Amino acid sequence: MSRKIVQSNRPVTLLGGGALPEGALERALARAPVLVAADGAAETALRAGHMPQAVIGDMDSLSAAARAKIPQERLHHLGEQDSTDFDKALRSIAAPLVLAVGFTGARLDHELAVYSTLARRGETPCIVIGSHDICLHAAGPIALDLVPGARVSLFPLAPLRVTASGLRWPLENLELAPLGRIGTSNEAVRSQVTIAPTGPGLLVILPADHLDAAISAVAPGPRV
Known part of the structure; x- marks a missing residue:
């Protein structure tokens, strides 16, 4: 079983680096107030005025400037290349619910990988939120x-x-x-x-x- 980096009794919003529909992050946080970012999506969170409780991924798209703003204990580097950052993050969360935003509407191969992970990782209920x-x-x-x-x-x-x-x-x-x-x-x-x-x-x-x-x-x- 994968190590759970985030263990929460409250629902979690998982933020990705794909297209982010207007208002989607705030809508998710209103229902799932614990924010986790997948790799470089931490920069999106910071720009929106939110500090992630955890940043999970291979850290290949997180800038040095963003790293400097986030407490080191919240940065969780998972370096293996056999899975996506969405997979790494989702399998590392134990929560009653995950609302995933920022994982649709950009690269099609990335989005298809999200749906594959969604079907394979059934331990935590997860809803992927897109524009429509x-x-x-x-x-x-x-x-x-x-x-x-x-x-x-x-x-x-x-x-x-x-x-x-x-x-x-x-x-x-x-x-x-x-x-x-x-x-x-x-x-x-x-x-x-x-x-x-x-x-x-x-x-x-x-x-x-x-x-x-x-x-x-x-x-x-x-x-x-």
């Missing part, structure tokens, strides 16, 4: 309280079967696969949508304004 959409990994059954008409897309990163209700096109033990049938552009027709995959690897993609519904689905209970 949010994405979470449904490792098991989830229930989402949505507004009827909300778009619900299911994208498998591994072959699996899914049963889902409350959708315009319900699924009953339907086989999905990355190179086969996928489940994008479905739509909620009831206020609660249930999704039950048979195994790990299913990404659920929702409009960004359904963030609180996604949080309640993957990290139910009080958050402090």
